[in-house]
Amino acid sequence: MERRTHPQSTLFVLFGAAGDLSWRLIVPALYRLYIDKHLPDRFHLIGVDRMPLGPEELARHYAEKLAESGEDIEKDERWAGFCRSLGYISGDLKDPAVYRQLRTLMQAREQEWRESCQQVYYMATPPFLFADIASNLGRAQLHRDRKRARIVVEKPLGRDLASFQAINRALTEYFHENQIYRIDHFLGKETVQNILALRFANSIFEPIWDRRYVDHVAITVAETLGVEHRGSYYDHAGALRDMVQNHLMQLLCLVAMEPPAVYDADDIRNRKMDVMHALRPIPPEQVAQRAVRGQYGAGWINGCRVPAYREEPGVAPDSDTETYAALKLYVDNWRWQDVPFYLRTGKRMAADVSEISIRFRPVPHRAFPAAGSEDTHPVALTLRIQPEESIVLHFFVKEPGSRARLRRVRMDFNYLDAFKVATPTAYETLLRDVIAGDASLFMRADQVEASWRLLMPVLDTWSDTKPTDFPNYAAGSGGPEAANILTAVDGHSWLTAF
Ligand code: BG6
Numbered sequence: 001m002e003r004r005t006h007p008q009s010t011l012f013v014l015f016g017a018a019g020d021l022s023w024r025l026i027v028p029a030l031y032r033l034y035i036d037k038h039l040p041d042r043f044h045l046i047g048v049d050r051m052p053l054g055p056e057e058l059a060r061h062y063a064e065k066l067a068e069s070g071e072d073i074e075k076d077e078r079w080a081g082f083c084r085s086l087g088y089i090s091g092d093l094k095d096p097a098v099y100r101q102l103r104t105l106m107q108a109r110e111q112e113w114r115e116s117c118q119q120v121y122y123m124a125t126p127p128f129l130f131a132d133i134a135s136n137l138g139r140a141q142l143h144r145d146r147k148r149a150r151i152v153v154e155k156p157l158g159r160d161l162a163s164f165q166a167i168n169r170a171l172t173e174y175f176h177e178n179q180i181y182r183i184d185h186f187l188g189k190e191t192v193q194n195i196l197a198l199r200f201a202n203s204i205f206e207p208i209w210d211r212r213y214v215d216h217v218a219i220t221v222a223e224t225l226g227v228e229h230r231g232s233y234y235d236h237a238g239a240l241r242d243m244v245q246n247h248l249m250q251l252l253c254l255v256a257m258e259p260p261a262v263y264d265a266d267d268i269r270n271r272k273m274d275v276m277h278a279l280r281p282i283p284p285e286q287v288a289q290r291a292v293r294g295q296y297g298a299g300w301i302n303g304c305r306v307p308a309y310r311e312e313p314g315v316a317p318d319s320d321t322e323t324y325a326a327l328k329l330y331v332d333n334w335r336w337q338d339v340p341f342y343l344r345t346g347k348r349m350a351a352d353v354s355e356i357s358i359r360f361r362p363v364p365h366r367a368f369p370a371a372g373s374e375d376t377h378p379v380a381l382t383l384r385i386q387p388e389e390s391i392v393l394h395f396f397v398k399e400p401g402s403r404a405r406l407r408r409v410r411m412d413f414n415y416l417d418a419f420k421v422a423t424p425t426a427y428e429t430l431l432r433d434v435i436a437g438d439a440s441l442f443m444r445a446d447q448v449e450a451s452w453r454l455l456m457p458v459l460d461t462w463s464d465t466k467p468t469d470f471p472n473y474a475a476g477s478g479g480p481e482a483a484n485i486l487t488a489v490d491g492h493s494w495l496t497a498f
Contacts, residue, residue, distance in 0.1 A: 009042035009117040016125035017047025027062045029427035047088045059083040094132045099140035122152040131170030138174025154183040161452040182443040186247040188426030191389040195254040210335045215361045218342045222349035231314025239325040243345040265439040276450035280330040287461040292482045294324030296348040299475030323347040326483040348475035354385040389415040
């Protein structure tokens with residue numbers, strides 16, 4: 001699935017260069033790409049931020065993060081080489097003068113290199129700045145080369161349908177859709193990309209990948225982490241906006257989509273859009289039956305006492321924000337009619353588990369004698385995204401020595417064991433794709449919009465009705481009881497017990 005050719009010379013402009021996202025994820029990923037020789041030979045990273053810093057101070061700030069992994073980065077020749085490509089402009093991101101300065105700097109680089117370069121504009125800033133940055137880039141004529149100028153944005157892309165549309169209008173005023181790269185970092189994860197390979201590079205799965213054989217699908221993204229230092233952002237978002245609207249919907253699309261004709265950005269995204277179109281709406285009167293919310297109280301994680309959500313820094317003491325969300329969805333099309341897709345995600349759960357479990361129908365007639373309780377679980381294929389990246393098939397065999405007693409066993413494929421190399425981080429994959437101009441792993445506007453549209457009745461109903469039972473799950477538990485009922489009424493369970 002290697003889709004890249006040698007990347008063209010690139011001017012990479014990082015808005016919000018002194019901020020947390022740049023420090024934690026973007027610059028470390030760019031540095032890894034540099035070490036692995038995946039960056040173009042001519043690459044210039046231009047940080048832009050309010051902080052009055054010089055490039056040396058900025059480099060020292062980045063080095064602190066990289067040193068966390070035990071590297072003696074300051075003495076590393078490669079780090080020195082990477083830092084030579086680093087420039088910095090300090091100024092207000094709303095000020096047009098900053099963009100004139102940027103243009104001058106970019107032109108100087110192009111003159112020095114005697115070539116026109118690609119331009120990547122990465123907005124590692126709070127979303128309220130997206131519109132200002134995009135229109136300033138436009139007014140400075142920095143957007144004009146449709147093939148070579150790209151803008152990268154990251155969630156939160158709005159907090160509802162209307163605010164997403166407003167952000168999108170601002171981006172598209174100057175930039176064309178194919179210049180806009182909307183990051184969902186889950187799509188950069190190796191196992192997530194592997195869903196398509198598993199389904200469409202093997203002939204054995206596709207014939208059983210439909211309502212005739214699949215009983216239901218369960219998607220879980222559970223984290224032991226709480227909201228850490230992000231309380232003030234999270235308290236205005238909640239689990240549905242933070243995780244379901246983007247990451248879990250993307251996973252659902254990859255599981256449910258039809259095969260693309262070619263492995264190409266538009267074809268893949270069209271097939272995902274077909275899924276979004278087919279999702280059965282959740283009218284307000286069905287929200288109670290098809291959606292569950294939860295908030296964690298105090299509890300224990302890995303032997304440590306952790307506070308309740310309402311006691312976290314930045315969170316209102318009477319907050320009604322959900323830290324857990326579960327949904328029951330249906331894809332109303334020929335392939336999936338009436339197969340439930342259960343989605344759940346939560347903070348401060350008992351374990352870090354991200355996985356997609358495809359449960360197959362029971363055999364039509366069971367000739368074997370009734371087996372132990374364990375055997376009531378179905379045959380299932382589990383695609384594990386975290387913590388370890390693996391694919392596991394659960395199926396039945398005869399227990400040794402017994403006449404006909406069955407036992408459920410597992411057949412495992414583990415990425416690390418098979419390939420013996422660490423997989424690239426999601427940001428390495430996605431940044432490499434941005435530089436290569438490959439948008440397959442990025443979200444198109446229509447898909448983001450369709451996801452907001454689907455979830456709006458749930459968001460509205462939840463904001464109109466105060467939860468009376470919050471906190472309704474203890475930190476370190478498996479989430480609220482109502483989520484178990486969501487599946488149990490259909491005779492199913494989440495299977496992954498915490
Ligand atoms: C982010 C959410 O998008 O994804 C976080 O904002 C969440 O709340 C994170 O913790 C999970 O991503 P990962 O890659 O750590 O599993």
